[in-house]
Amino acid sequence: MKYQTRFGSLQDYDKGGVILIDDNPKNYVFSNIFEVANTSAPYERVAVAKNFEYVIEIARAEGTSGWSTCAHDEFVLCMDGQVEVHLVKLDDPSRHAPADSQGARAIDGDPDGRKMGRLVLGRGHQGLLPRGSAYRFHADAPACLMFQSVEGPLTVQKWADICQTA
Amino acid sequence: MAMLEQAPSARPQNSTALTHTEILPIDNQTGYRGFQAGSFTFKRDEYFARIEWPGGNYTMPIDLFLRALMRDVAWGFFYGTVNFDDVIGTVNHYGEVTLFAGRFNDAYRNAGRDFSERFASEALMPLFKAMISDWTNASFDPFAAPMETGTPWGSKNGNNDEAVTRTRVAARRMVGLPGDTPVRTDDNGFPQNRMFADVPSDRPLVEAEPGFEGEVSAYNLFDYLSRSDVTWNPSVCSVVGDSLFCPTSEEFSLPVDHGNDRCEWFITLSDEIQWDIKDGLSGKPRARVIAKAGDVSCMPADIRHKGHADKRAMLLVWENASPKLPGLIASGQAPNVSVSF
Numbered sequence: 022m023k024y025q026t027r028f029g030s031l032q033d034y035d036k037g038g039v040i041l042i043d044d045n046p047k048n049y050v051f052s053n054i055f056e057v058a059n060t061s062a063p064y065e066r067v068a069v070a071k072n073f074e075y076v077i078e079i080a081r082a083e084g085t086s087g088w089s090t091c092a093h094d095e096f097v098l099c100m101d102g103q104v105e106v107h108l109v110k111l112d113d114p115s116r117h118a119p120a121d122s123q124g125a126r127a128i129d130g131d132p133d134g135r136k137m138g139r140l141v142l143g144r145g146h147q148g149l150l151p152r153g154s155a156y157r158f159h160a161d162a163p164a165c166l167m168f169q170s171v172e173g174p175l176t177v178q179k180w181a182d183i184c185q186t187a
Numbered sequence: 188m189a190m191l192e193q194a195p196s197a198r199p200q201n202s203t204a205l206t207h208t209e210i211l212p213i214d215n216q217t218g219y220r221g222f223q224a225g226s227f228t229f230k231r232d233e234y235f236a237r238i239e240w241p242g243g244n245y246t247m248p249i250d251l252f253l254r255a256l257m258r259d260v261a262w263g264f265f266y267g268t269v270n271f272d273d274v275i276g277t278v279n280h281y282g283e284v285t286l287f288a289g290r291f292n293d294a295y296r297n298a299g300r301d302f303s304e305r306f307a308s309e310a311l312m313p314l315f316k317a318m319i320s321d322w323t324n325a326s327f328d329p330f331a332a333p334m335e336t337g338t339p340w341g342s343k344n345g346n347n348d349e350a351v352t353r354t355r356v357a358a359r360r361m362v363g364l365p366g367d368t369p370v371r372t373d374d375n376g377f378p379q380n381r382m383f384a385d386v387p388s389d390r391p392l393v394e395a396e397p398g399f400e401g402e403v404s405a406y407n408l409f410d411y412l413s414r415s416d417v418t419w420n421p422s423v424c425s426v427v428g429d430s431l432f433c434p435t436s437e438e439f440s441l442p443v444d445h446g447n448d449r450c451e452w453f454i455t456l457s458d459e460i461q462w463d464i465k466d467g468l469s470g471k472p473r474a475r476v477i478a479k480a481g482d483v484s485c486m487p488a489d490i491r492h493k494g495h496a497d498k499r500a501m502l503l504v505w506e507n508a509s510p511k512l513p514g515l516i517a518s519g520q521a522p523n524v525s526v527s528f
Binding site (some may be wrong): 024025026027028029034035036037038039040041042043044046047048049050051052053054055056069070071072073075077093094095096098100106108110135136137138139140141142143144145146147148149151154167169170171180181184 | 360361362364381382383384385386387389390391392393394395396399402403404405406407408409410413424425426427428429430432449450451452454455456457458459464471472473474475476477478479480481482483484485486487498499505506507509523524525526527528
């Protein structure tokens with residue numbers, strides 16, 4: 022028997038849902054990442070999962086992002102499309118993100134530091150965004166990114182807009 | 188469903204947890220050993236596991252029992268409650284573990300017929316490992332999907348210790364980094380699963396400047412998952428503090444009803460998984476969650492869940508492994524739902 026693996030995409034996804042028996046649908050905080058990416062601004066980092074301080078954020082990559090940094094490691098998983106990741110080792114990371122800070126922070130302008138390298142991620146590829154680095158994305162066509170991070174100033178929370186409520 | 192590499196283990200001083208376990212003699216008719224943990228005894232025959240405790244007994248089909256026992260062993264008693272079915276299971280207290288019969292079954296509880304004993308984890312785990320080793324025949328792999336393994340039936344016929352002692356994978360930072368968990372390939376013994384033969388094995392482009400080879404890194408997670416040789420057994424692939432990405436491949440049914448003691452999150456990466464949600468204490472059905480590729484859902488901390496997947500699916504299980512959580516849970520400060528809106 023031949024099997025076909027079904028991945029979702031920004032253009033083609035099929036959303037499931039919570040079928041209630043005796044419960045509140047809000048307990049399941051149910052959403053779909055492609056729907057969230059499609060309905061958000063480019064590079065807006067929308068939380069789709071949260072567990073105390075930790076978050077999973079979704080963003081639609083489209084064009085070139087601003088530079089960001091973080092005092093701890095983050096990871097990015099490309100869920101659809103293709104995205105370039107440019108990495109710079111910051112000369113003074115704490116100027117942009119204090120050592121004990123959490124979550125991603127925007128950098129004004131271009132970062133001061135040494136070029137670390139570049140990643141080109143396609144669907145299913147996971148990359149490291151190392152602590153103390155600056156990173157920027159570029160996508161020629163819309164792509165969908167998932168971040169493993171901690172809630173920070175760039176985290177957007179709009180649960181009532183993205184989650185099943187009835 | 189999910190796990191962490193090393194559950195916080197803090198057996199209290201002056202603990203009264205039981206430590207008596209015993210491996211019983213070989214049964215002359217079936218060839219299997221019996222096992223005793225406190226007042227519980229476990230025996231198997233050609234078709235069934237038979238469990239006895241003071242005032243009660245229970246019978247489970249051996250295939251279901253071995254698949255559930257395998258997860259309890261592999262996951263180190265896991266987070267919270269591992270219900271082998273509606274009657275038998277364990278509750279992890281992280282250093283100690285409760286073995287129960289009927290504890291989370293309304294009928295048993297209301298009739299006062301439930302029974303449980305609390306053990307030192309370091310006493311019960313070796314017994315469970317000996318049990319899974321002795322009771323698993325050469326033809327059966329309790330980690331595998333039913334179509335990918337033989338049957339567990341019959342009298343004692345060799346063993347499959349290679350399968351039941353698989354080391355669970357846990358990256359320290361990210362899969363593929365130098366010195367960390369390696370990617371899976373044909374060459375290192377991980378061919379693509381038959382149901383993921385169409386998953387691309389392309390690699391990300393990685394261009395590292397000199398001196399940054401250890402930090403400029405990426406790998407193909409979907410290809411990595413397509414090569415998993417086990418089902419319903421998450422492995423840690425990336426780590427941010429206590430935040431663990433624990434993706435896994437799922438086929439057929441989760442062998443246990445997992446009653447987590449904390450919220451956990453599921454993101455379906457491919458295909459479809461259907462979840463039956465029951466109340467954690469009573470076992471009464473509360474909801475079904477139909478999760479398709481890209482769907483995100485939170486599993487509340489007061490439920491038990493069991494998943495089903497016809498086509499093998501990729502699931503990202505996301506756990507918070509903070510050592511602070513057991514204390515918050517015990518004091519009632521940990522919320523049942525991660526997000527209120």
